[in-house]
Amino acid sequence: MTPDTDLISRAAAGDHFAFQTLVERHRSMVYRVAYQFAGNHHDAEDIAQEVFIKVYRSLDRFRQDAQLTSWMYRIAMNACIDHRRRHSPAAAAPFGEEAELKMLNTPEESPGPEETTYAGELGDVLEAEIARLPPGQRLVFIMRHHQDLKLGEIASSLGLAEGTVKRQLHAAVHRLRRALSTANVTAGGGA
Amino acid sequence: MSATCQQLESGAVELYFYDELPDGSRAEMASHVARCRHCAAALEDLKVIRTALSTRPDVSAPISGDWSDFMERLDAAVLTDKTNVAPDALAFRPSTAATIPAPVRSYIGLLATAALVAIVTISVTYLARHRQVPLNQQFAARPHSEGAAPAAAPQTTTAQPVATTGMRSVGEQHFERSKLVVLGLASKEPGEVSVADWAYERSLASTLLSDTRLYRLAAEERGLTSLAGVMRDLELVLLETSMAEGSDPAELPQIQRLIRKRQLIQKMDVVNTVGLLP
Numbered sequence: 254m255t256p257d258t259d260l261i262s263r264a265a266a267g268d269h270f271a272f273q274t275l276v277e278r279h280r281s282m283v284y285r286v287a288y289q290f291a292g293n294h295h296d297a298e299d300i301a302q303e304v305f306i307k308v309y310r311s312l313d314r315f316r317q318d319a320q321l322t323s324w325m326y327r328i329a330m331n332a333c334i335d336h337r338r339r340h341s342p343a344a345a346a347p348f349g350e351e352a353e354l355k356m357l358n359t360p361e362e363s364p365g366p367e368e369t370t371y372a373g374e375l376g377d378v379l380e381a382e383i384a385r386l387p388p389g390q391r392l393v394f395i396m397r398h399h400q401d402l403k404l405g406e407i408a409s410s411l412g413l414a415e416g417t418v419k420r421q422l423h424a425a426v427h428r429l430r431r432a433l434s435t436a437n438v439t440a441g442g443g444a
Numbered sequence: 445m446s447a448t449c450q451q452l453e454s455g456a457v458e459l460y461f462y463d464e465l466p467d468g469s470r471a472e473m474a475s476h477v478a479r480c481r482h483c484a485a486a487l488e489d490l491k492v493i494r495t496a497l498s499t500r501p502d503v504s505a506p507i508s509g510d511w512s513d514f515m516e517r518l519d520a521a522v523l524t525d526k527t528n529v530a531p532d533a534l535a536f537r538p539s540t541a542a543t544i545p546a547p548v549r550s551y552i553g554l555l556a557t558a559a560l561v562a563i564v565t566i567s568v569t570y571l572a573r574h575r576q577v578p579l580n581q582q583f584a585a586r587p588h589s590e591g592a593a594p595a596a597a598p599q600t601t602t603a604q605p606v607a608t609t610g611m612r613s614v615g616e617q618h619f620e621r622s623k624l625v626v627l628g629l630a631s632k633e634p635g636e637v638s639v640a641d642w643a644y645e646r647s648l649a650s651t652l653l654s655d656t657r658l659y660r661l662a663a664e665e666r667g668l669t670s671l672a673g674v675m676r677d678l679e680l681v682l683l684e685t686s687m688a689e690g691s692d693p694a695e696l697p698q699i700q701r702l703i704r705k706r707q708l709i710q711k712m713d714v715v716n717t718v719g720l721l722p
Contacts, residue, residue: 269522276518280511285504294507298514306521306631339634375496397462398497404464423455430489 257321265312272312276305282322283329289395290333292384296340303332326400327410330392337388375436382432383425390425393418449482457483461490520709524627615659622652622678623712629685630703634696642688649685656682674715677706 255274263271280301287300307328315324383391396407404422408415451457451473459465460473477483506514625648632641660675681702688695703709 272522273515273519276515277511280514281504284506285502288503294503297503298506298517301514302518302521305518306525309522309525374499375492376500379493379496380500398494404459404462419455419459422458426455426458426490426493429493430486433489433492 258317261312261315261317261321264309265315272309275308279322279325280305283325286326286329286395286400287333289399290391291336292380296336300329300332300336303336304329307332323410330396330410333392334388375433378432378436379429382429386425386428390421390428393421394425394429397422449480451476451480452483452486457486458490461487520627521631524624524631618652618655618659619712619715621648622656622682623709625649625652625685626678626681626703626708626712629681629696629699630709632696632700634700635693637696646686646688649682653679653682653686671715674708674711677708677711680706681708 255271257275257278260271260275260278264275283304284297284301287304288294288297291297291300304325308325311328315321383394386394392411393407396402396410397404402410404415404418407413408418411418456465456469456473457477460470460477463470465473477487505511625645629645656675656679660672660679663669663672663675681699684699684702688699
């Protein structure tokens with residue numbers, strides 16, 4: 254199998270087949286991240302498209318000693334943020350102390366846990382609540398919980414202070430627990 | 445759920461759960477959780493969350509499981525990315541060259557050559573020799589289709605094949621240019637389009653608009669309803685673009701919605717596949 258670094262060099266030189274091979278090799282990972290963030294196929298496809306277009310535009314800037322998957326992962330994360338910012342500018346403020354507060358208090362506009370409890374499983378309730386999390390919290394939670402990245406790795410990947418990442422994770426978990434609690438009460442204390 | 449424990453408020457339980465605490469603090473926290481019902485409940489919740497989410501399907505492919513649409517869309521976007529740079533290159537603005545990515549740079553020479561050849565060919569073989577042939581007569585010179593009435597007998601048998609060739613050549617050229625404009629509009633990121641970009645798109649759309657209208661009218665006249673429909677949609681998009689000020693951030697998303705709603709790119713792909721003139 255041709256190493257990724259060779260494919261990048263060839264793609265950067267204009268070899269479209271090499272670029273396609275790169276995409277085929279990494280599209281599942283990118284799509285998974287995009288879907289976990291977006292929660293639906295339509296947006297996940299858009300995000301994944303954006304990721305590979307950005308990869309294409311940045312091919313000649315890729316450092317050969319860097320890890321391609323990490324590089325792509327970071328592009329994917331930024332694409333998730335950009336996507337949310339374009340579709341919901343008010344809710345997708347950039348990271349920062351002030352913006353962080355704003356994000357913590359700005360839920361997405363979609364049905365709350367009360368409305369989704371009857372729809373079925375606890376997983377559904379949690380997924381719905383994850384979708385309602387402000388983008389910063391959602392991103393950090395997904396990276397920690399789904400991608401199993403350490404807080405330090407998340408901070409480094411997103412260019413944030415580790416303390417900010419901790420606060421985002423704490424806020425996300427707090428909201429999920431609250432959703433869980435509401436679901437349990439609504440469902441009669443079960444779950 | 446009400447938190448009354450400082451450890452819980454600080455987020456230490458999450459760090460404990462995710463194994464992010466240093467060894468010493470971890471042992472301390474384990475001891476604390478064993479005594480504190482709030483933290484114990486939080487830890488239990490985290491376990492429930494993990495269990496519940498672990499049962500969710502791992503989605504790593506489009507809903508159909510088929511990547512072909514995704515790859516086609518990406519190819520089109522990459523192609524647009526390349527061609528969007530072409531006008532800069534053709535306008536000989538060396539200051540932009542340094543910012544053009546390497547994969548794009550390698551295509552600029554080809555695009556410039558192709559554009560030059562196309563302009564010369566069309567100018568010489570069509571405009572110089574068949575400028576006087578009416579549009580409807582040019583359409584009448586090819587076999588009819590889509591249930592259209594048989595074509596009227598051509599006025600001059602010698603002009604017929606050349607007129608058809610010229611029409612096809614110009615039509616396809618026009619169609620390709622229009623498609624590039626549509627692809628460019630569809631892939632632009634709202635809020636990131638400069639005033640100069642907008643001015644360029646607007647002038648390109650205005651240039652293509654009148655010809656598109658003529659093609660649409662000719663197609664309607666010949667009963668080519670599908671082609672006329674595509675041309676009508678294209679005309680609408682070009683019209684919207686030619687009228688856009690570029691100052692309203694809602695303009696581009698509106699045009700993009702129109703392109704999506706009318707499925708214009710897919711329709712133009714179909715026309716490309718079967719040919720502009722059957």
